[in-house]
Amino acid sequence: MSPKRHVREIIDREDRPLLQVENLKTHFDTDHGLVRAVDGVSFNLARGRTLAVVGESGSGKTVLSRSVMGLLPHQRVIREGRVHFGDVDLTGTTERELRDLWGAHIAMIFQDPVTSLNPVVKIGRQITESLRHHLAMGRKDAKETAIALLRSVGMPEPEQRLNWFPHQFSGGMCQRIVIATAIACGPKLLLADEPTTGLDVTVSAQILDLLNRLQQERYMSMILISHDLGVVTGRSDDVIVMYAGKIVEKAPTTTLFRETRMPYTEALLRSAPRLANASHTRLHSIPGSPPDPSGYPTGCRFAQRCPYGQPRCRVEEPPLRQADSPGHVFACWYPVGTPEGLQALETNLAHNESAAVALVPGEAI
Amino acid sequence: MADEREATVSSHDLTAPGPMELGVPGFSPTATMVDAELAGLEAREGLVPAVSKRRFKSLGWGFWVAVAIVGAWILVAIFANLLPIPDPNSVDVNCLVSTSPSSSHLLGCDTTGRDILARVLFGSRVSLVIGFASIAISEVVGGVLGLLAGYFRGSLDEVLAIISNSFLSFPFLVLALVMVAYVGRSLFDITLIIAILAWPILFRVVRAATIEHAQRDYVLATRALGAKSWRVLTSLLLPDVVPTAVTFGLVGVAVAVVGEGALSFLGLSVPAPTATWGNMIAQGSTSMTTDLSLLLSPAVAMFSFILAINFIGDRLRGVLNVRHGAL
DSSP: OOSSSOOOOOOOOTTSOSEEEEEEEEEEEETTEEEEEEEEEEEEEOTTOEEEEEOOTTSSHHHHHHHHHTOOOSSSEEEEEEEEETTEEGGGOOHHHHHHHBTTTEEEEOSOHHHHSOTTSOHHHHHHHHHHHHSOOOHHHHHHHHHHHHHHTTOSSHHHHTTOOGGGSOHHHHHHHHHHHHHTTOOSEEEEESTTTTSOHHHHHHHHHHHHHHHHHHTOEEEEEESOHHHHTTTOSEEEEEETTEEEEEEEHHHHHHSOOSHHHHHHHHTSOOTTSOTTOOOOOOSSOOOOTTSOOSSOTTGGGOTTOOGGGGTSOOOOEEOSSTTOEEOOSSOTTSHHHHHHHHHHHHTTOHHHHHHSSOOOO | OHHHHHHHHHHHHHTSOOHHHHTOTTOOGGGGGGHHHHHHHHHHHHHHHHHHHHHHHHTHHHHHHHHHHHHHHHHHHHHGGGSSOOOTTOOOGGGGTOOSOOSSSTTOBOTTSOBHHHHHHHHHHHHHHHHHHHHHHHHHHHHHHHHHHHHHOHHHHHHHHHHHHHHHTSOHHHHHHHHHHHHOOSHHHHHHHHHHHHHHHHHHHHHHHHHHHHTSHHHHHHHHTTOOHHHIIIIIIHHHHHHHHHHHHHHHHHHHHHHHHHHHHTTOSSOTTSOOHHHHHHHHHHTTTTOSHHHHHHHHHHHHHHHHHHHHHHHHHHHTTOOGGGO
16 A cells, blocks of 8 residues: 555444444525524444434435535535544544545445446446545556456446446446445445435345345445335334434334334334235325425424324424333324323324324225 | 237347356356346447447538538648648739739739738638637636536635626627737737637536536545545546537637637738738728629638538537537
């Protein structure tokens, strides 16, 4: 390794998580007011674990991932809170220093694989570029590594494919190339921002399995962002459910599905189609739309759309509190599956609240 | 029938050899899941040369005629002194008797007895040098500033936008006249003046293209891999904006040649006795009623060059898919 291009070592101690995010806020100062895209998010992520971040469009998932990485616009952005990656404080680091971490220690995969690749550069060069930059590899070594990487992401005949341009590949293949590029330098943390949105269902499953396999083989930590709870089932250790820039429920994956507490999580689960349902069963949808991020209502931000919503919800914001199971927290005054929650729902049904009526099954066509 | 054909196509795709059958070395079983995708991949492979061949053809024969015309003018400008033509500034006394075409003066002579053909051919030197050199300078200046402004935005962009807009808000000729008065009239001075007047246009074109490309995911993806701004600019955005800059530049060359012609017509370009198309037209216009050839020869020369280069720029813009509204 040449002394000029020195990749900073990350001291990753066993006794603390690889990634610690404390009260991270990311606000955009726009002409329409202050947009609070991420509004106080805290979580830890240990080495080799996968954390799923789930939520509707506009809930702040993407901004959260970019904010963790520090990959934000230069102007009119307010970023508060702390992000510790190993022994490095990412919030107090300049972009010049961050660039040494990006690609080498933290990598990101974007939504649309086809647009994530430079259309006018052969894929071989796109993969070897970061190897040569961060690891100061020679041309030959980088090429061999690129071939090995392509093979590991399931690309047939990688030697020839190196000389192809992105438009010669299908979407699924492009995403494999993007993944190969992202993991090239052996990052400790991989952020996958809806990696399968642009792909069809079967290819999407293959890509997710590939990510899972690579994550285990390489002992990476992964943040998997998705709007689909089905995608994260069985592929993540923990799940964060985000709504309007805040965490509303956080639990180990199995616990979240078994002991759902937050009405929003329940609504998301109900909005997913199930094989067990009869055909032509009408899918549940959550009434209304997420609140305007430039002016959140007081109280619980989900209250207007919540079937359990009570007057208290519209006044007092529920804090994150501990559930019965370890590692399970949620923010709700009238949680699902508790006597208080049930009572709230019955009250709403009696008053013919629309959000609550929509929850009642048997309205199928 | 259509159904049958479709069926055979799809069955062919399904039976396309997978990587396992092809015996790709080092292939793990997990790779079998990409079989179906691979079938699609092979099908795309066949398309590639066909597409570029079609692109090549779609330029049309007119494009190549235009290229030939521009190429011929460039050769003439370079090798004018090697051509079997008289010196453009030498006066032939025979011409004072009759200015009409003869075997020694194919296009005749002007009123001072100089060979028109020689003057038209030598005149291309001034027009072409000024046309190409001034646009080359503005491509470099406007291109670099446009890339920087479009990528970094912020106050740099605002300051440059104000400067370029104030240049663009003056009528071309008025500003050119003022600058000629202060700077001078040599070949170098005129090149510089036209470059100063042309860079804001190329700046705006390149800036717009940069802004458009900088929003693409691959720019963010490359940044996320730790690439420096310099690298993003040179290896990603520069190749992206080159087609736009080149096509607008070609049109710019035509405009610059016309601009030089206008200055020259007013007697404000390279001073006499150097032949330029513009000053020949000016001279010819005085004897327009008696002898059209003195006016027509330089006019046709200028017209053919400008039409050809405009045509090339236009065809390239169509083929390279450059947006028309980039300005």
